[in-house]
Amino acid sequence: MPDISTAPIDQVFLDELVHFSPFAIYTCDRDGYLTWFNQAAVDLWGRTPVIGKDMWSGSWKTYYPDGRLMNQDDCPMALTLKSGKSHERSEIKIEQPNHQFKDLLVFPRPVFSNSGKLAGAINTLIDITEQKKAEKRQSTLSAIVESSDDAIVSKNLDGIITSWNNGARRIFGYTEEEVIGKHITIIIPPHLRSEEDMIIRNIKAGKKIDHFRTIRIAKDGSERHISITVSPVKDGKGNIVGASKIARDVHEQLLRENEIRLANQRLEIMNSIGTGLLGKVDEHAILQKVTDATTKITGAAFGAFFYNMVSDNGESFMLYTLSGAPKEAFERMGMPRNTEIFHPTFAGEGVIRVDDITKDPRYGKNPPHNGMPHGHLPVVSYMAVPVVTPGGSVLGGLFFGHPDAGVFKAEHQNMVVSIAAQASVALDNSRLFQEVKALSIKKDEFIALAGHEMKTPLTILKGYLQLLEKGEVDPLKRMFLDKSVHQTNRLNTLIEELLDISRVEAGKLSLQYEYFDFRKMAYDIMETFRYTNETHEIIVVNTKKDLFINADMQRMEQVMNNLLGNAIKYSPKANKVYLDMDIQNEMLTVKVKDEGIGIGKQDQDKIFTRFFRVSENKNISGLGLGLYLSKEIIERHGGTISVTSSKGEGAEFCFSIPINKQQGN
Amino acid sequence: MEMNKKIYLVEDTADLRTLVEFLLTRMGFNVESFATAGDYLKRIAITLPDLVILDIMLPDGNGIEICNHQKADPATSQVPVLLMSANIYSKEEIQERADVQFISKPFDIDDFANKVKGMAGMAPA
Numbered sequence: 206m207p208d209i210s211t212a213p214i215d216q217v218f219l220d221e222l223v224h225f226s227p228f229a230i231y232t233c234d235r236d237g238y239l240t241w242f243n244q245a246a247v248d249l250w251g252r253t254p255v256i257g258k259d260m261w262s263g264s265w266k267t268y269y270p271d272g273r274l275m276n277q278d279d280c281p282m283a284l285t286l287k288s289g290k291s292h293e294r295s296e297i298k299i300e301q302p303n304h305q306f307k308d309l310l311v312f313p314r315p316v317f318s319n320s321g322k323l324a325g326a327i328n329t330l331i332d333i334t335e336q337k338k339a340e341k342r343q344s345t346l347s348a349i350v351e352s353s354d355d356a357i358v359s360k361n362l363d364g365i366i367t368s369w370n371n372g373a374r375r376i377f378g379y380t381e382e383e384v385i386g387k388h389i390t391i392i393i394p395p396h397l398r399s400e401e402d403m404i405i406r407n408i409k410a411g412k413k414i415d416h417f418r419t420i421r422i423a424k425d426g427s428e429r430h431i432s433i434t435v436s437p438v439k440d441g442k443g444n445i446v447g448a449s450k451i452a453r454d455v456h457e458q459l460l461r462e463n464e465i466r467l468a469n470q471r472l473e474i475m476n477s478i479g480t481g482l483l484g485k486v487d488e489h490a491i492l493q494k495v496t497d498a499t500t501k502i503t504g505a506a507f508g509a510f511f512y513n514m515v516s517d518n519g520e521s522f523m524l525y526t527l528s529g530a531p532k533e534a535f536e537r538m539g540m541p542r543n544t545e546i547f548h549p550t551f552a553g554e555g556v557i558r559v560d561d562i563t564k565d566p567r568y569g570k571n572p573p574h575n576g577m578p579h580g581h582l583p584v585v586s587y588m589a590v591p592v593v594t595p596g597g598s599v600l601g602g603l604f605f606g607h608p609d610a611g612v613f614k615a616e617h618q619n620m621v622v623s624i625a626a627q628a629s630v631a632l633d634n635s636r637l638f639q640e641v642k643a644l645s646i647k648k649d650e651f652i653a654l655a656g657h658e659m660k661t662p663l664t665i666l667k668g669y670l671q672l673l674e675k676g677e678v679d680p681l682k683r684m685f686l687d688k689s690v691h692q693t694n695r696l697n698t699l700i701e702e703l704l705d706i707s708r709v710e711a712g713k714l715s716l717q718y719e720y721f722d723f724r725k726m727a728y729d730i731m732e733t734f735r736y737t738n739e740t741h742e743i744i745v746v747n748t749k750k751d752l753f754i755n756a757d758m759q760r761m762e763q764v765m766n767n768l769l770g771n772a773i774k775y776s777p778k779a780n781k782v783y784l785d786m787d788i789q790n791e792m793l794t795v796k797v798k799d800e801g802i803g804i805g806k807q808d809q810d811k812i813f814t815r816f817f818r819v820s821e822n823k824n825i826s827g828l829g830l831g832l833y834l835s836k837e838i839i840e841r842h843g844g845t846i847s848v849t850s851s852k853g854e855g856a857e858f859c860f861s862i863p864i865n866k867q868q869g870n
Numbered sequence: 871m872e873m874n875k876k877i878y879l880v881e882d883t884a885d886l887r888t889l890v891e892f893l894l895t896r897m898g899f900n901v902e903s904f905a906t907a908g909d910y911l912k913r914i915a916i917t918l919p920d921l922v923i924l925d926i927m928l929p930d931g932n933g934i935e936i937c938n939h940q941k942a943d944p945a946t947s948q949v950p951v952l953l954m955s956a957n958i959y960s961k962e963e964i965q966e967r968a969d970v971q972f973i974s975k976p977f978d979i980d981d982f983a984n985k986v987k988g989m990a991g992m993a994p995a
Contacts, residue, residue: 657927660956661883664976668889671979697976 229330232316235323237261237286249309249330251301261286262328264299270308272298285313285326296333308337356431356452359438362409364389364401367447376431376454378424392421394428408437408448418455430456471620474498478624482631491635492526495628496603499590500528502624503617505605507534507582510592512601513551525601534582544571550589553599558618560611562587586612590621594629649707656704663700667693691737698766702830706815709837716757716841718866723752723761723793724786730765731784734773741773746785746796754793754864760838767831768797768858774827776801776855792844793864798857804850812848835860842866875990876919879903880910881954882929890923893979894986907931914940918949921990926955937970950989 223230229249231242237260246263247253254263261283267275277283281295291314299307313328350357356373360366366389369381377392384391393401400419407414414435421429431452438447478498482491492510500508507529514523527534545567549557559565562584569576577584584606592600603625605613667690674686708714731743772782779800786795804812804819811817815833839846844862877899881887887903894901902919904910907928914922922940926933933953940946950969954977966972973985 657956660975661886664956665883665885665889667976668886668893668979672889672892693976 229332230327231263231330232325232327233261233282233286234325235286237283239263240325246330249307249332250299251303251305262299265302266300268298268300268306270296270298281311282313282326282328285315285328286323289315289323291315306334307332308334353451354454356454357449358389358452359447359449360389361447362405362445364405366391373452376423376429376452377421383424392423394420394422404435404448408435409445411437411445413437421452429454430459432458471502474502475620475624479627482627488632488635488639489526491628491631493528495624496526496528499603499621499624500605502620503588503605503613504607505529505586505588505612506607508603508605510601510603513599530582546587547589547602550591550602550604551599553591553593553597556588556590556618556622558588558613558615559586560613561585582606583608585610588613588618588621590618590625592625592629592632595633600629600632645710649710652703653707656700656707659700660697663693663697667697699828702828702834705834706830709834714837714841716760716838718755719758720753720755721758723754723756723795724749725751726758726762727765727784727786727795730762730769734769738773741776741780741782743769743782743784746783747787749787752786752788752793754788754862755866756842756862756864757838760842764835764838764860765795767835768795768860771831771858772797772799772801772856775799779855788864791864792861794859794861796857796859798855800855803852803854803856804848805852809848809850813846874900875921876900876902876917877921877923877986877990878910878914878919879923880907880928880933881923881925882906882927883925890982893983897983897986899986899990907936911936914946914949918946921950921952921986923952923954923986926953941970952985952989 224243226243227245229243229246231246232240234240238257239254239259239262240256242254242263250263250265252263252265261277261280267277267280269275275297281292281297285292291312293312293314295311295313297309297311299309301307310331310333311328312331313326315326316324318324350370353370353372354375356376357368357370358366358373359368366384366387369379369384373384374380379391389401390398397419404414404417414433417433417435419431419433421431423429432455433450433452435448435450437445438449440446478494481494496508496510499505507527509524509528509530510526512523512525524532546557546562546565549555562568563576565587586605586607586609588605590603592602594600603621605621607613670686670690670693674683674690678686705714727745731745734741734743769782769784776782776799781800783798784796785798786793788794808817808819812819813832813836816829817833818827818829836846839860839862842862843866844860846858846860848856848858850856875898877894879887879890879894879901881890881903882905884905887905891901891903902913904913907930910922924933924937928936933955937951937953940949940951948969951971953970953972954975955972956975969989971985971989973982
């Protein structure tokens with residue numbers, strides 16, 4: 206060793222040097238027993254060894270660098286003494302009694318006497334724990350950076366790329382060698398260059414940029430949808446010297462988001478169809494909605510629903526609804542016929558979905574057109590879904606076309622099939638509804654007809670009875686005849702009520718307005734009640750002079766007859782009915798109060814509906830039409846009618862009408 | 871007096887025809903009855919009455935149409951017409967005026983008699 210000092214060293218200096226060296230130093234005799242150690246060694250071992258007793262080393266436990274426990278006899282110091290050769294730069298790991306681990310670089314050297322015999326050995330221990338930790342962290346970080354799917358790129362404040370990981374190579378296509386030292390704009394599309402200025406501005410201000418969605422250009426010129434996070438890189442003194450950028454390829458994510466958005470859109474459409482169809486009973490509205498929605502959902506250029514019309518020459522299909530194209534586009538065409546393409550749909554054999562119909566073996570076989578007729582909207586992608594009723598018959602088909610190939614996918618098919626199923630249920634409901642409506646109309650027609658048929662015999666009966674009355678008859682026979690005439694009148698009232706129902710239903714209950722004294726009319730009615738009902742007394746509560754109103758007098762008589770008749774009929778154990786009539790604020794208000802059986806809360810809304818009769822009153826006769834008609838008449842006069850009652854405590858019916866409503870408004 | 875005044879009665883129901891005939895005859899009118907519109911139209915083409923009492927629903931015609939036709943024809947327009955029907959809608963379909971009136975079935979025979987008296991009296995003799 207020529208270049209280090211060979212001059213003798215003073216013993217005092219030497220002692221100072223070894224005792225207070227920051228490096229752990231110890232010595233062993235040739236048998237391996239520790240003979241000396243300094244304070245740094247004690248600190249490193251975490252214990253004070255016993256001179257002449259501890260062998261090879263003062264450490265509590267020793268390990269190989271990979272963590273295996275090392276036999277003390279195999280430690281570098283032991284090997285040095287056993288072999289007489291130095292084992293400098295050996296790496297070991299030791300454990301202190303407090304279970305702290307230290308990584309050490311050890312330098313055992315044999316020491317020989319002047320006679321050349323092995324006298325012992327010295328060892329210097331260097332603590333490399335921190336260095337090892339840093340190395341490990343560094344390699345972990347590198348591994349993370351290198352194995353990341355994300356592009357991790359660093360650049361200086363001038364935008365020059367300083368590092369480039371595998372992820373960056375994968376996403377952008379450039380190798381590390383190709384881009385290090387180049388400006389970052391190599392991957393920024395020209396129209397987005399200003400972004401880089403913004404990013405650098407933020408970085409210089411110490412701000413991080415989080416999840417910024419943008420587009421970069423790969424080596425092959427294709428666009429990459431990425432999300433970038435850019436953070437400032439600081440030097441040891443905290444100065445910002447560059448930026449690290451993590452870019453995530455969000456192309457897949459965008460596709461997925463797009464899928465989700467589309468799926469949501471479809472769900473919305475499906476849902477709107479579901480709820481939309483629920484309330485619909487109009488066949489055309491149902492089919493139009495279904496055609497529109499399925500055309501939208503499939504992305505078809507146009508869609509149509511054709512009815513399955515069976516004619517003499519097999520099948521013919523009638524265009525019913527169209528979406529995405531004007532009706533004129535099909536007007537000049539003949540209806541599609543029973544061809545190989547169309548037949549399976551109208552036979553309900555299932556869905557036909559073809560990427561390019563013009564290449565389909567079934568296409569173009571039928572004269573005269575041998576394919577689409579001239580002027581037909583261009584169809585390449587084709588899909589046809591049969592609409593089958595719950596009963597299994599084929600109602601028709603939904604047809605979709607698009608000028609590009611391969612537009613319709615399995616998912617479109619599934620959705621259309623499910624909508625078609627909903628539609629067929631809705632159409633079935635529509636058909637049932639139409640049937641019920643037709644039956645109801647028939648019923649009203651029947652009631653009207655039956656009523657009229659009854660009137661002629663009634664006229665004859667009444668006429669002859671009246672003639673008999675006019676002749677010479679004894680008082681008993683006269684009474685019989687009176688009662689008979691009275692009953693024909695009652696019969697007529699019942700028939701009129703039935704006819705009124707069909708008039709109301711047909712919207713033909715017309716009012717003939719006239720100016721009359723309601724009070725006088727009421728008194729006239731009370732007069733007839735006095736003749737026919739001896740059981741009850743009608744007491745007028747209010748004694749105002751006259752109550753002139755503009756209304757249909759006959760109809761108002763009908764209402765009063767009904768209300769007073771009910772009051773008497775439903776109070777078999779009482780003998781009084783109270784009538785209150787008054788005009789205030791241009792409104793006539795009439796109240797009819799009885800002390801009868803009353804009406805339970807649950808029935809109070811229903812008594813004004815037709816044919817309704819309170820169930821426990823079966824022994825009281827009636828058709829259940831009077832209050833329905835009264836309500837109709839009052840409302841047609843622009844008024845309201847209501848009831849106040851509780852069970853067993855009588856009822857009060859009250860109606861109000863404007864006194865000056867003009868005919869027709 | 872109503873003597874010599876002629877009334878044509880068109881009614882397909884025999885019992886009602888008999889009743890009305892009886893009433894009118896007792897009132898002193900000269901009544902001719904017809905069960906069909908066809909027979910009636912043949913007769914009025916020859917001789918005009920002072921009043922026609924016309925049922926609306928006839929097996930071979932509709933009283934309102936016959937009435938309208940008759941009112942539009944100068945030969946018959948002067949003859950007053952009393953329409954009878956059970957169908958109250960019919961009342962809304964016709965323009966009631968002094969010489970075209972409506973009575974709904976079933977009617978009170980006194981009301982009927984008053985109406986006939988009034989209408990037959992206004993006809994030209």
